[in-house]
Amino acid sequence: MDQAPVYCVPNNKMSKAKKVIEEVKDAQNLELDLSEKGIVSFDEMPGLFNKMNITRLTLSHNKIQVVPPALAGLINMEILNFFNNYIEELPTSLSSMPKLRILNLGMNRLNVLPRGFGAFPVIEVLDLTYNNLNESSLPGNFFMMETLRALYLGDNDFETVPADIKQLKNLQILVFRDNDLIELPKEIGELSRLRELHVQGNRLTVLPPEIGNLDLVSNKSVIKMENNPWVTPIADQLQVGISHVIDYIRTDTYKYLYSRHVAAKGAPQPKTNDKSKKISRRREHS
Numbered sequence: 246m247d248q249a250p251v252y253c254v255p256n257n258k259m260s261k262a263k264k265v266i267e268e269v270k271d272a273q274n275l276e277l278d279l280s281e282k283g284i285v286s287f288d289e290m291p292g293l294f295n296k297m298n299i300t301r302l303t304l305s306h307n308k309i310q311v312v313p314p315a316l317a318g319l320i321n322m323e324i325l326n327f328f329n330n331y332i333e334e335l336p337t338s339l340s341s342m343p344k345l346r347i348l349n350l351g352m353n354r355l356n357v358l359p360r361g362f363g364a365f366p367v368i369e370v371l372d373l374t375y376n377n378l379n380e381s382s383l384p385g386n387f388f389m390m391e392t393l394r395a396l397y398l399g400d401n402d403f404e405t406v407p408a409d410i411k412q413l414k415n416l417q418i419l420v421f422r423d424n425d426l427i428e429l430p431k432e433i434g435e436l437s438r439l440r441e442l443h444v445q446g447n448r449l450t451v452l453p454p455e456i457g458n459l460d461l462v463s464n465k466s467v468i469k470m471e472n473n474p475w476v477t478p479i480a481d482q483l484q485v486g487i488s489h490v491i492d493y494i495r496t497d498t499y500k501y502l503y504s505r506h507v508a509a510k511g512a513p514q515p516k517t518n519d520k521s522k523k524i525s526r527r528r529e530h531s
Contacts, residue, residue: 276301280326287313294318305329305349314338328352328372340364351375351397356382363387374420375400380407388412399423399443404513411435422446422469427513431455441467448514449473451506457495462488474514478502 277299279290284307287293294315302319305328312327317338324347332353339348340362348365351374358378363386365371371393379402388409395418403424410419411432418441419433426447433439434455442461450473461468468487475483478499482489493499 278303280305335359360384363389367392370395372397379403380405408432434458443469445469446472450476454494454500462491
């Protein structure tokens with residue numbers, strides 16, 4: 246059932262819910278901002294699913310745990326913002342929203358993404374920063390979002406990046422900062438439109454030479470790679486500047502070093518980030 250009657254809302258939430266409901270009813274414009282209202286459940290917003298014309302819904306800084314499948318019925322939605330909630334799982338229906346361009350799920354408690362999550366037809370920006378995701382959390386079609394321009398996966402638990410990332414042909418911004426990455430796939434070098442790569446704060450020791458194929462040192466480009474245990478030659482070049490690193494990984498000398506490094510398959514660098522205290526790890530919903 247899409248709409249819960251008002252009497253379903255617990256008494257201690259009545260005044261807060263009433264205020265939210267009134268705001269929903271009064272909103273004649275196409276953008277609805279319900280951030281910082283202490284909302285725990287969509288039951289506190291009866292009438293929301295009738296607002297078929299809404300194009301933007303902001304529910305950031307609340308205490309929402311569950312996103313109902315019926316939300317996908319708002320077929321004109323272009324921007325959804327769930328930043329800083331308690332969301333642990335998402336409905337499969339979310340990725341069927343025909344006009345959704347920007348989805349912010351940063352700072353939640355996601356451990357896994359639903360099957361078929363990569364089916365968004367026109368998604369451009371996907372923010373999954375600060376969750377509990379890793380390479381096993383992604384559904385098989387995750388990298389089929391060909392319209393995606395920016396993917397934010399910082400502050401998660403990735404150790405590797407699937408080679409399928411090469412399918413994100415329109416990707417311009419890729420953020421994996423503060424994960425547990427021990428390697429990057431050479432397929433990142435196929436993302437010809439990539440202009441920002443953030444891999445700082447991981448466990449990387451080498452870069453695949455193919456990253457040298459990308460335009461990451463022009464005035465409009467950004468590459469951040471500090472706070473990794475780089476092999477000495479890369480660390481030395483990084484002290485001089487990012488452009489020197491890119492120039493170096495394009496050399497035959499480095500390609501030889503890289504091939505030897507990969508063949509040796511040494512033990513990965515130990516984890517240095519203690520993530521046990523992350524907010525996203527908490528289970529209580531108070």
